[in-house]
Amino acid sequence: MSVATFNEHALGWDSLGDGPAEYRTPAERPSLEQAKVWCRELATSHYENFHVATFFLPKQVKPHFESIYAYCRVSDDLGDEVSDPQTATRLLDAWGGMLDECYEAPERSRHPVFVALRETIVAHDVPRELFARLLQAFRQDQVKTHFESLGELMDYSRDSANPVGRLVLWVCGYREESLGLLSDKVCTALQLANFWQDVVEDDERGRRYLPGDAMLQYGVTDAQIHERVFTAEFWRLMQSLVEQTRMMLHDGGRISGLVDKELGATLELFRKGGDAILDAIEAQGFDVLRQRPEVSKGKKARLLAGALVGKMRGMFS
Structure with a gap:
């Protein structure tokens, strides 16, 4: 059952009333195959890099990542x-109730994601x-729009970002806490690299992820962000944040050498993708107020080529 066909057969909103139309719950429970098709279409139509990311994963786990991505995508959009x-x-509470149902009474689940x-x-x-x-x-996200310290951002990322990485490890058979x-x-x-990349976009949405205590330390104000005023103080703030983020990224990146080579190639691709965002911020002199730093197509191609080499080595070594 495709997303379009699914929507044609969806009757009512159930507990997801007032949410995005494409996420309606059908009157009848879809088959497992129909549900998988729905998740696959959602994943590949909403995220252009999904094909790329899953290409480097073992074939047998790809359907599982499509269902996990669909869960994450719907969750994000509902919020x-x-x-x-x-x-x-x-x-989100209703979606959480459907998650509980998936664990406790799965025969009652009707949404294709679950x-x-x-x-x-x-x-x-x-x-x-x-x-x-x-x-x-x-x-x-519904109640907190500004963060006052890097510690607050770390706490937020513990729930907003870290579970995704642990799901990847879990489905690939790695349960060690050291790897987690x-x-x-x-x-x-x-997550932090994306925040530093999207300062202007977040400001337009009434959000500020630059840590307030660091802004105070370097003499940067919210008004400065609103008015897009780039100064030496803002440069020093961003330089410090990028440096801390890069250190964290490289420290965690050691995981790529501790798992099988196929998974390692995927994890290294993500790590290098984060590095590329930080490089783009640095390349424009840390002035993220002027324009959003972008990773060039050439850079993306080189990252993919490197990941492909890593995957081939994993398959034939």
């Missing part, structure tokens, strides 16, 4: 694409907490 925070919170996700949960004994923590972060902690560093650093 981010609904303008009223109270409505968004209610939708029909497909149930197979992943059973096949790999995935802890509910990893999915629930993501919802906690999206709920927090390295993954957390990479995921948190990637």
Whole structure:
């Protein structure tokens, strides 16, 4: 069942009322195959790099990552694409209830995400907490829009980013906490890199992820961000944040050499992608107020070529 066909057969909103239209719950439970198709179409149509990322993963786990991505995508959109925070919170609570149902009474699940996700949960004994923590972060987004320290951002990333990396490890058969902690560093650093890249876009949405205590330390104000005034003080702030983020990214990046080579190639691709964002910020003199730093197509191509070499080595060594 494609996303379009699914929407044609969806009757009513159930507990997801007022959410994005494409996420309606169907009147009848889809088959497992229909649910997988829905998740695959959602993943590949909403995220242009999804094909690239999953190409470097073992073939047998790709359907599981499609269902995990679909869960994350719907969760994010329920929190981010609904303008009223109270409505968004209610939708996230309803989605959380459907997650609980997927674990406790899976025969009652009707949404294709949870029909497909149930197979992943059973096949790999995935802890509910990893999915629930993501919802906690999206709920927090409804009430907290400014962060006053790097510690607050680290706490936020613990729920908003780190569970994704741990899900990747879990589904690939890695349960060691030492690997989980390295993954957390990479995921948190990637989250922070995106924040430093999107300062203007976030400001336009009424959000500020630059830590308030660091802004005070370097003499940067919220008004300066609103008015897009780049100064030597802002340069020093961004230079410091980029340096801290890069150190975290490289420290966590040691995980790539501690897992099998196929997975290692994927994790190294993500790590280098974060580095590329930080490089782009540095390349424009840390002036993220002038324009959003972008990774060039040539740089992306070189990253993919390097990851492909790593994958081939893993397959034939």
